[in-house]
């Protein structure tokens with residue numbers, strides 16, 4: 068049992084991230100759900116937009132405002148990029164504000180302006196607890212910036228190689244994402260007829276806004292600038308990310324040293340599963356769960372470390388990661404309300 072009960076509001080409850088937050092919050096023993104807000108869907112019932120959330124079906128969505136979000140212990144912001152900062156600054160210092168958008172992830176204002184095209188709002192403690200030093204920064208924090216879904220998958224797959232000094236500071240990443248990563252708002256390229264039965268790249272050539280976030284994470288662990296060639300691809304599935312990440316190995320690297328580095332990095336992590344040698348991650352195995360599957364190998368012919376990760380973009384990649392960070396910030400057991408049990412087939 069959790070002794071403490073907190074009241075949590077979700078802004079953006081009509082969206083994919085907001086819906087996943089509510090699915091997980093409904094199963095969290097220490098949370099009561101308070102205000103639910105939306106934008107164009109304000110006035111609608113949650114049941115008309117998120118029919119899978121039966122216990123909340125009759126709740127009416129309110130327009131997003133600081134007044135509606137006031138009086139809660141925790142406020143989750145699941146809003147489009149650039150919308151969180153104005154709301155957050157009106158909420159006061161005592162409330163725990165967890166932004167699942169990008170507004171407070173980047174440290175470098177020039178990176179923010181280049182990739183998001185607006186003024187940088189600031190930097191909050193980063194909600195990827197498995198990264199070296201991240202967990203301590205989240206403890207007791209009143210602000211959390213939840214990572215992007217691709218940076219979650221890629222940073223977890225590669226940081227142990229940099230932490231152990233085994234990889235050169237030039238990584239190549241190709242990652243496939245399910246369509247829910249793009250949010251609920253209709254997008255022509257996501258029409259079923261175009262996405263079904265096809266895979267396609269986008270954001271090629273360093274243009275994707277998750278590139279500076281991945282670079283920030285890996286460079287901090289490596290202690291030197293790491294360049295990342297990142298190519299996202301869209302896959303015909305609703306959820307999931309499979310990230311294939313490689314880096315040239317430093318001289319003297321052995322397969323055993325690589326294995327040891329990854330076993331050490333994840334030995335105490337509840338959600339990251341380094342698979343037994345010979346088994347490879349699959350998105351279906353983490354569907355709807357907060358688990359991360361990782362496998363790593365050393366290709367000695369190509370002299371490259373190859374690390375592959377699978378996450379559910381909406382769970383560990385967004386809402387599950389947000390709850391994990393909330394638990395740490397509130398001093399609750401980190402896995403409260405979170406499961407590593409998926410759905411199969």
Ligand SMILES: NC(=O)C1=CN([C@@H]2O[C@H](COP(=O)(O)OP(=O)(O)OC[C@H]3O[C@@H](n4cnc5c(N)ncnc54)[C@H](OP(=O)(O)O)[C@@H]3O)[C@@H](O)[C@H]2O)C=CC1
Pocket residue numbers: 078079080081082083084085104105106107108109131145146147148150167168169214215216247248249250251252380381384385
């Ligand atoms: N989908 C994913 O896998 C991930 C998403 N995220 C982040 O979560 C956030 C939400 O994404 P997602 O749920 O996918 O997007 P959706 O498009 O599915 O939902 C967006 C939500 O924001 C609301 N909204 C739209 N415009 C405004 C506005 N101008 N002011 C206030 N609220 C607004 C929408 O309300 P209404 O429906 O009423 O218009 C809706 O509730 C984004 O920042 C995204 O980057 C992070 C990691 C992964």
Ligand SMILES: CC(=O)N[C@@H](CCC(=O)OP(=O)(O)O)C(=O)O
Pocket residue numbers: 167168169214215216217244245246247248249250299301
């Ligand atoms: C398939 C797809 O379109 N995915 C999204 C990533 C969503 C996400 O995690 O990112 P943010 O929180 O930074 O929006 C994209 O590539 O823009």
